[in-house]
Amino acid sequence: MEQWSHGAVDRQPPPGPAILLYSVSRPMAIRTDKLRTREPFPAPPTPGIYKKIAYSFVALTIIIVFAALWFSSVRATVSVNVTREPTDIRTNVRVAMVPEQGELAGRVVQGVFERVQEFNVTGGAGTSVSGIATGKVRIYNERSSAQPLVVKTRLLTSDGRLYRLSEGVTVPPNGSVDAEAYSDEEGAKYDFSQKVSFTIPGLSESMQEFVYAESVTAFIGGEQVVRTLEAADVATAEESLKKDLLDEGKAKLQSEVGDMRYTDAVYLVSAEEKNTSVNLGEEAESFLMSLKLSITGVFYSKMDMESIVREQVADRVPEGREIVRQGPVKMQYNIENVDVPNEKAELSVNAEVLTKATSVDNLISKEAIIGLPIEEAESKIEQMAGIEEANITVRPSWVRRLPTLKDHITFKIE
Numbered sequence: 001m002e003q004w005s006h007g008a009v010d011r012q013p014p015p016g017p018a019i020l021l022y023s024v025s026r027p028m029a030i031r032t033d034k035l036r037t038r039e040p041f042p043a044p045p046t047p048g049i050y051k052k053i054a055y056s057f058v059a060l061t062i063i064i065v066f067a068a069l070w071f072s073s074v075r076a077t078v079s080v081n082v083t084r085e086p087t088d089i090r091t092n093v094r095v096a097m098v099p100e101q102g103e104l105a106g107r108v109v110q111g112v113f114e115r116v117q118e119f120n121v122t123g124g125a126g127t128s129v130s131g132i133a134t135g136k137v138r139i140y141n142e143r144s145s146a147q148p149l150v151v152k153t154r155l156l157t158s159d160g161r162l163y164r165l166s167e168g169v170t171v172p173p174n175g176s177v178d179a180e181a182y183s184d185e186e187g188a189k190y191d192f193s194q195k196v197s198f199t200i201p202g203l204s205e206s207m208q209e210f211v212y213a214e215s216v217t218a219f220i221g222g223e224q225v226v227r228t229l230e231a232a233d234v235a236t237a238e239e240s241l242k243k244d245l246l247d248e249g250k251a252k253l254q255s256e257v258g259d260m261r262y263t264d265a266v267y268l269v270s271a272e273e274k275n276t277s278v279n280l281g282e283e284a285e286s287f288l289m290s291l292k293l294s295i296t297g298v299f300y301s302k303m304d305m306e307s308i309v310r311e312q313v314a315d316r317v318p319e320g321r322e323i324v325r326q327g328p329v330k331m332q333y334n335i336e337n338v339d340v341p342n343e344k345a346e347l348s349v350n351a352e353v354l355t356k357a358t359s360v361d362n363l364i365s366k367e368a369i370i371g372l373p374i375e376e377a378e379s380k381i382e383q384m385a386g387i388e389e390a391n392i393t394v395r396p397s398w399v400r401r402l403p404t405l406k407d408h409i410t411f412k413i414e
Contacts, residue, residue: 074394074403078369079412080360080381081389084324087355090348091312092336093305095298097343104308106300107257108343112272113249114292119237121284123230128223133183133190134166135219137198141171142210155181155198155213161190163198163219171211178216188223229278229287238274241291249295262299266333266347270294296338298345306331313351320362321355360413363387366406373401 095106137155141147148170155163166180183190198213246269254265272294278287309331317323330352337346357363363386369377374392381390394402402409 074396074399075408075410076392076394076402077410077412078364078377078381079391079393079414080364080387081414082357082360082363083386083388084354084356086352087318087321089313089316089351089353091309091316091351093308093312093347093349095300095345095347104300104304106262106298106345107259108296108298108338108340108345109253109256110294110296110340111249111253111256112292112294113245113252114273114290115241115245115248116288116290117237117241117244118286118288119233119240120286121227121229121233121278122236123227123233126225126227127283129226130186130188131221131224132186133163133219133222135181135215136178136217137163137165137181137213138176138178138216139169139171139200139213140176140211141173143207144173146173147171147207147211149179149200149202154184154201156201157196157198163190181219183219183222186222190222191218191220193218224285226283226285228283229276229280231280233287234276234280234289237276237287237289238291241289242269242271242293245291245293246295249293250297253295253297254299257297257299259299261301264302264305265297265299266335267298268296268335268338296335296340298335298338298347309349309351313353317353317355320358322358324354324356356413357386358413360387360411364411366409369402370406370409371402371404377402 094103095108096103097105097107099105139149149165149168151165151168153165153168155165157163162184163181164184166182169177169179171177192215196215196219198215199208200211200213201208203211246267250265250267270293271291273290273292275290276287277289278284314323332350334348334350335345336348339345363384364381369380372380374394378390378392381387392402394400
């Protein structure tokens with residue numbers, strides 16, 4: 001039996017198995033709006049992707065290992081020609097007539113030499129002064145009889161300049177004679193240097209064709225420049241005298257030694273006395289100068305000297321350098337001490353030898369060339385001080401860059 005009350009259904013359970021009863025208190029409302037779709041969960045990765053990751057990791061590891069092996073295997077050798085430079089090395093050598101251990105056999109002799117000589121004054125602007133021109137002429141006589149000419153006989157040039165004989169002469173027949181002559185007046189126009197012909201107006205016109213004169217020297221003195229003696233004139237004269245006296249002294253001292261074994265010598269020169277006949281600032285055309293020199297000569301064998309210097313120089317080469325070839329390039333000697341009575345002397349020797357660096361560590365910086373292309377590195381090295389040429393070899397040969405590890409770069413001096 002079914003009973004309805006207030007829209008709800010009440011049912012009595014039928015006999016038999018238990019039956020669920022529903023109680024509806026109000027009608028069910030149905031939603032009409034669209035329900036939002038829920039996104040699905042991502043699918044779990046497949047086993048193949050793990051294989052790809054593993055393979056990639058193995059490949060990357062292999063690449064890194066090969067890269068490490070490559071970097072560690074690349075090596076470079078830098079061969080360079082270093083600059084040869086002259087190096088001054090000083091040493092001392094003792095010379096003695098009776099040498100002891102470490103001394104060089106030789107002679108020590110001394111002499112005093114003096115000379116007086118005239119020099120022209122050439123310094124300063126000077127002052128022009130007119131004077132008489134003088135010179136020498138040659139008088140010809142083409143006649144068969146001698147021709148006497150008195151002192152002051154006139155000599156006339158084609159342009160009218162008049163000169164006179166300084167002395168009387170007799171010109172032999174068909175011969176000639178030389179004579180001094182001077183200008184009749186003062187002035188620069190009477191000076192000349194080229195050859196000039198003269199007629200002799202004192203003779204008849206017919207005789208002038210056979211008796212005539214020609215200049216054999218220049219005529220000078222028509223215009224004179226008076227100068228003042230300056231220090232430069234004295235210095236030039238002293239230098240000239242010193243050179244002449246030194247040449248004379250060397251020859252005489254060498255003759256005094258008389259031993260041909262001593263082929264070379266070094267000299268100590270000192271001025272004992274010097275004087276001039278004209279004081280500085282005074283006007284003069286010329287002056288006399290006297291000079292007295294004391295010359296000391298130390299004589300020795302060139303071969304023996306070079307042998308001693310080579311031994312001493314080898315011990316004095318600066319650290320980090322070595323001599324390129326044996327024997328000094330140039331040597332200069334100076335007398336430091338001298339004992340003339342006992343014939344002993346000490347010489348200082350400045351030897352110029354050609355040396356090169358024994359290492360390039362201080363010349364080339366590895367940091368400046370690591371990782372560079374070979375050509376660029378060679379160019380950069382050749383621009384560094386002390387390097388003439390560079391040649392780089394890289395192993396393996398197909399690699400065209402230097403290694404990035406400093407320890408893999410070595411230097412070699414050719």
